[in-house]
Amino acid sequence: MSLLPSPENAINESALRRRIRYSKQVVLAMGASLGMATMGMTVTWPNALLRDLRVDNTTLVGTRLHLADWQKDLMGSVVFVGSLPGLLVAGWVLGRLGRRRSMALGAAPGLLGWLLVALGANVSMLAVGRMLQGFTLGMVSVAATTYITELPDASIRGFACVLPTLFSEAGNLFVASLSLVLPWYHLAFVCASVTVLFIAITFLLPESPSYLVVCKEESRARKVLAMLRGPDVDVEEELRILKKQNEGLAGDNPGWRSLLKGVVVRRVLVVVALFLIQSFSGLMVFVSNASRILRSVGSAMDERLSTIVVFGVELLGCACSCCLQDRIGRRRSVVLSLVVMAAALVAMGTYAFLAGNAAAAALEVADLPAKALNSTFYLHVPREKGEQLRVVAEPSMDVMKEVGLAGWEWVPLACLVVYMFVMCLGIRTVPYILASEYFPTTIRPQATSVCMTFASFIIFAALQTYSLLLEVLTQAGLYWTYGAVAACGALFSLVFITETSGKTVG
Known part of the structure; x- marks a missing residue:
């Protein structure tokens, strides 16, 4: 990576022309980012499904759904299983068809997945639909991230590269809000319509100039660069630098073989480690299970409204991240x-630990109200010496009053709000940015595909083991474990992240 002088130092460019240039690039990045909004809807949709099934488990076609705990986890995690083939073919498809057409092609299975989910009569149909959505998640995430990295000037690339995450969080909030008035199957039809809109928009986007340069289509690349950079920028110089960077970094054997170079392997390992830290500090667990978690710790606010608050804070955090990435850089934002x-x-x-211990000390098992029982909050009640009986319980408001914790029910929601906000400032967005920025154009799709593939494995493991870890560690222990991972991740990031802010990518 090096500084690209021509667009950033256009000597005769007026402030108005610069604003127009930046605005044009941001609008195009927003068009590509709409695909990530459908990804946010995909990840958040299980909240609406599981909440609605507790009230009425009837499907649109009249059948009834009964989901075991592992099947509830599956509704979130199977998406990331389905993303694996999408990620694996993305590197090849982006190199053959280009970034723009790859986004349109990758979105098609997701559209079919939403229709299967909406019309789902049983768990199998839901699972197949979710896997198809996962394929789209994998392919579109690589295509959109690569496209947006290659499009803008280096001075606003941090802002532009946060837009996919910002749109993803907007998708989260969109689904959480609509779930107040729409059942899960009608919500799926709405998400399908957004996918159709994204496919239509991709046909209006220009192809990535970096991709065109690599494909030796210099005349097309020159036209796209002239449109993006304006009349005050030396387009020929930018073309020369793009060709030089990719020839020097990829050599005569670009593609998968270049991934074996030492510098590339080291950067892939750093990005994969960041995804590991991201997932096992609780990110996707909280996003996919926000309503279950808030209910389990006895949040005072209605779970639907509290879920909307959480996702609204995420959206605000991503908006702030857009402004921070080009100011404080990638490393400091993650730390x-x-x-x-x-x-x-x-x-x-700590709150979950105190609530659990206090309730256990104050109540006998027989005194626990039936309405308090569920599968997520664990009390350990001593019975005889050396023996413990585990009771599965939700701390109702009556229980909270009896153990002296009434008035503190705002704590879990406040902690989750703080967590979601600061998470979006760094660790939520930066791994995806670096998965694209770290690599030159000739190997960017393949390298990003490898990073995202590992990320999907990691996210699947984090989601599918959520209930198991909750049972083994208890709720308090699980949160403390996530906190320890986050603390260790801060030290790792301080040492191993190479700053890319303000530098161009080939």
Whole structure:
């Protein structure tokens, strides 16, 4: 990576022309980012499904759904299983068809997946639909991230590269809000319509100039660059630098073989480690299970409204991240977010621990109300010496009053709000940015595909083991474990992240 002088130092460019140039690039990045909004809807949709099934488990076609705990986890995790083939073919498809057409092609299975989910009569149909959505998640995430990395000037690339995450969070909030008035199957039809809109928009986007240069289509690349950079930028110089960077970094054997170079392997390992830290500090667990978690710790606010608050805060955090990425850089934003996340997780775990111990000490098992029973909150009640009986219980408001914790029910929601906000400032967005920025154009699709594939394995493991870890560690122990991962991740990021802010990518 090096500084690209021509667009950033256009000597005769007026402030108005610069604003027009930046605005044009941001609008195009927003068009590509709409695909990530459908990804946010995909990840958040299980919240609406599981909440609605507790009230009425009837499907649109009249059948009834009965989901075991592992099937509830599956509704979130199977998406990331389905993303694996999408990620694996993305590197090849982006190199053959280009970035723009790859986005349109990748979105088609997701459209079919939403229709299967909406019309789902049984768990199998839901699972197949979710896997198809996962394929789209994998392919579109690589295509959109690569496209947006290659499009803008280096001075606003940080802002532009946060837009996919911002749109993803907007998708989260969109689904959470509509779930107040629409059942899960009607919500799926709405999400399908957004996917159709995204496919239509991709046909209006220009192809990536970096991709065109690599494909030796210099005349097309020159036209796209002239449109993006304006009349005050030396387009020929930018073309020359793009060709030089990719020839020097990829050599005569671009593609998968170049991934074996030492510098590429090291950067892939750093990005994969960041995804590991991201997932096992609780990110996707909280996004996919926000309503279950808030209900389990006895949040005072209605779970639907509290879920909307959480996703609204995420959206605000991503908006702030757009402004921060080009100011404080990638490394410092990640360290900041992980340190504050660790503190919030420790506080949330402490609250769960005190609530559980206090309730266990104050109540006999026989006194627990039937309405308090569920599968997520664990009380350990001593019975005889050396023996413990585990009771599965939700702390109702009556229980909270009896154990002296009434008035503190705002703590878990406050901790989750802080966690979600600071998470979006760094660790939520930066791994996806670096998965694209770290690599030159000739190997960017393949390298990003490899990083995202590992990320999907990691996210699947985090989601599918959520209930198991909750049972083994208890709720407090799980949050403390997430907090420890976040603290260790801050140290790792401080040492191993190479700053890319303000530098161009080939």
